[in-house]
Every structure is written in C-alpha cells, then in structure tokens.
Amino acid sequence: MMELPFRRRSKSVAALDIGANTLKFVRLERRADGYTLTAAGVREMPTEAIVSHEIKDRDATIFNIQGLIDQCDPRTTDVVVSLAGHGVITDKFEVDYKTGSEAEQAILFEAEQRSPFDVDDVSMDYHVLRADPDRGKMEVLLVAARRELLQEYLHLIEDAGLKTVLVDTDAFAVLNAYTINYDIDPERVTALVNIGFDTTNVIFLKNGFYHSTRDVSTGGRLLFDVIQREFRLNQELALKVLKGELESSVDQDMLRATIRAASDELLTGLEVAFSYFRTLAKTESVDWIVLSGGGALIPFLPECVQSKLNIPIEIANPLRNIEYDPEVFGGVDPEKVAPLLAVGIGLASREV
Numbered sequence: 001m002m003e004l005p006f007r008r009r010s011k012s013v014a015a016l017d018i019g020a021n022t023l024k025f026v027r028l029e030r031r032a033d034g035y036t037l038t039a040a041g042v043r044e045m046p047t048e049a050i051v052s053h054e055i056k057d058r059d060a061t062i063f064n065i066q067g068l069i070d071q072c073d074p075r076t077t078d079v080v081v082s083l084a085g086h087g088v089i090t091d092k093f094e095v096d097y098k099t100g101s102e103a104e105q106a107i108l109f110e111a112e113q114r115s116p117f118d119v120d121d122v123s124m125d126y127h128v129l130r131a132d133p134d135r136g137k138m139e140v141l142l143v144a145a146r147r148e149l150l151q152e153y154l155h156l157i158e159d160a161g162l163k164t165v166l167v168d169t170d171a172f173a174v175l176n177a178y179t180i181n182y183d184i185d186p187e188r189v190t191a192l193v194n195i196g197f198d199t200t201n202v203i204f205l206k207n208g209f210y211h212s213t214r215d216v217s218t219g220g221r222l223l224f225d226v227i228q229r230e231f232r233l234n235q236e237l238a239l240k241v242l243k244g245e246l247e248s249s250v251d252q253d254m255l256r257a258t259i260r261a262a263s264d265e266l267l268t269g270l271e272v273a274f275s276y277f278r279t280l281a282k283t284e285s286v287d288w289i290v291l292s293g294g295g296a297l298i299p300f301l302p303e304c305v306q307s308k309l310n311i312p313i314e315i316a317n318p319l320r321n322i323e324y325d326p327e328v329f330g331g332v333d334p335e336k337v338a339p340l341l342a343v344g345i346g347l348a349s350r351e352v
Contacts, residue, residue, distance in 0.1 A: 012038065016080070017173075020052075036323040040072065040341065043071070077161075084169060084196070090141065121147055126140050128140055184205060206283065267304060289314070
C-alpha cells in the first residue's frame with residue numbers, strides 16, 4: 001500500500017472513505033487489547049459528483065468532505081484514504097528468493113513486466129506475503145495505481161485542508177477490517193464481497209490466507225437508476241428506497257422483482273469473478289460470502305446474491321471486535337450503518 005513521505009507513528013488514525021454515493025469517516029484508537037472507535041460519520045454525496053471513481057464535481061466533493069470532518073472530528077488534519085476501480089491493479093506472483101536490494105530489484109523487474117500500464121504512469125508498492133528459503137521462492141503482492149488517479153485524489157484531499165498519510169486500496173481495507181473482526185477458518189474458502197455504488201470488490205481467502213482480488217465494475221448505481229425510473233421517484237426518495245427506508249410507501253413485491261432484474265449485470269459479474277477464482281485456485285467451491293458496503297443494506301439484494309451464487313451469506317459487521325460508545329453514531333443504529341464502514345475500519349486500523 002502506498003505510504004507517503006511525511007510520517008510519524010500514531011495510536012489514533014483517521015480514515016476517509018470517499019465513495020460515489022457516501023463519504024465515510026472513521027477514527028480508531030489502537031490499544032493493547034484492540035481498537036476503540038472514537039469518531040464516525042456518514043454523509044451522502046450528490047450522485048453525479050463522483051462517477052466510476054472520476055471526480056466530476058470537485059467543489060461539491062470538497063464541501064462534503066469538509067462538512068463530514070467538521071461533523072465528526074474538526075481537529076482532524078491527517079487521513080488515510082483508499083482507491084479502487086480500473087485505475088488500480090493488484091497481482092500476486094512468485095520470484096526467486098533474494099534479500100535486500102537484490103530482492104527489490106527482482107520484484108520491481110517482475111512488476112514492470114506485469115503492469116498493464118506504462119511503468120512511468122503508475123505508482124507501485126509491494127509486500128512479501130511469504131518467503132520460503134528452502135524452496136528458493138518468495139510470494140509477492142503487487143499493488144499499482146495510475147499516477148494520474150492517485151494525484152487527483154491527493155490534490156482533492158489537500159484542497160479540502162487535509163494531509164494524506166497513507167493510500168490503500170478498498171479491497172485490502174475490507175480484508176483488513178475482516179481480519180481484525182473475524183477468525184479466519186483455514187478449512188473454509190471465503191469471499192469478501194464489498195458492493196459499492198460504482199464498483200464491487202471481491203477478495204478471496206483460501207487455506208487461511210489472502211488468495212486474490214477481483215473488481216466488478218458495477219454496483220448500487222444500476223439499482224438506483226432503475227428504482228428511480230420504475231417508481232418515478234426523485235433522487236432523494238430513490239436513495240431512501242435503496243436504503244430500505246420507505247417500506248410502507250413502496251410495494252415490496254414490486255421492489256423485490258425490480259431489484260432482482262436490475263441486479264442481473266452485477267450478479268453476472270460476480271459469477272465471472274467466482275468462476276475465475278475457482279479455476280485459478282484449483283478449487284471446486286467457495287464456502288462462504290461476507291457481504292459489506294452499501295449493497296449489503298439494499299433490500300433483497302443479499303438474497304439475490306445468495307440465490308444466484310448458491311453460497312451462504314453473512315452480512316459483515318466491521319464493528320464486531322471494536323469498542324465504541326453508541327453515542328458516537330448520533331442516534332443512528334450502529335448495526336444499520338456497520339456494513340458501510342468496512343473500508344473505513346480497515347483503513348483506520350492500519351499502522352501509520
């Protein structure tokens with residue numbers, strides 16, 4: 001993950017998750033026995049301000065970032081953020097076991113061969129997952145982001161009056177949130193599915209370890225557009241329906257049918273991702289799905305995912321092992337927003 005140069009160690013880390021539909025802020029304090037949530041907030045964004053991770057309305061985005069910071073923790077100056085979408089790639093590969101500068105040269109050479117972007121156009125980072133001197137191999141995780149995309153977000157955050165101290169990816173933030181809240185069963189193949197507004201991250205775990213990541217380039221926006229059209233609603237009301245807030249005003253049978261039809265592209269994308277993983281990992285099945293992101297809160301969508309993939313589903317609770325005072329959420333039921341906070345919790349639990 002891309003760590004930026006101006007840095008000190010801190011026990012308290014603030015995370016800013018910039019989504020196309022919502023901004024999320026999380027501050028965690030690291031303690032000897034775990035983490036305490038000291039601030040959190042969610043703020044809706046205009047749906048056209050960020051589309052497919054491209055910032056269309058900088059002023060609106062900056063205004064909402066500043067508003068969220070003022071609402072949650074006005075003293076915040078440093079934040080951890082993440083990127084996702086087609087401008088970000090992850091890859092896992094093996095190289096011959098080496099140490100020191102030789103290892104770095106070998107890894108960077110292999111990374112340059114694998115990057116679909118011109119090496120001069122990307123920022124890259126890597127992490128050695130496992131080293132096996134006896135076998136003479138190292139397993140390496142590569143992360144690369146288009147420099148243009150990275151700079152756009154760094155400048156945006158700077159213009160909002162903040163400093164970015166570390167850049168992660170949505171997928172690895174979700175994985176991080178999962179590892180601090182759940183015991184990883186090495187006997188069970190697990191998929192973490194984080195459904196955002198424009199992108200869905202899928203992270204696969206096998207044999208108790210991270211295996212691979214796939215992004216599906218669609219999410220809740222498709223459902224939002226169809227609901228707005230089919231029920232003839234304005235944006236505000238369509239978003240309320242998407243969050244399950246208008247049960248008494250909307251025919252639930254019609255909504256279920258609409259969600260099922262509108263989610264077809266997303267579900268097909270997930271099928272392809274799961275099929276690719278099974279081939280790559282040489283495994284016949286995935287045993288469990290843990291669903292997070294705004295999509296986990298969309299009425300009837302989790303059951304559509306479970307039905308299509310025929311895999312048991314659990315809704316993620318990234319607050320499961322986190323201490324917090326319910327007052328932090330300002331009267332909102334924490335369980336109703338917890339799946340939204342998976343990326344934020346994963347970012348804020350990073351050591352900075």
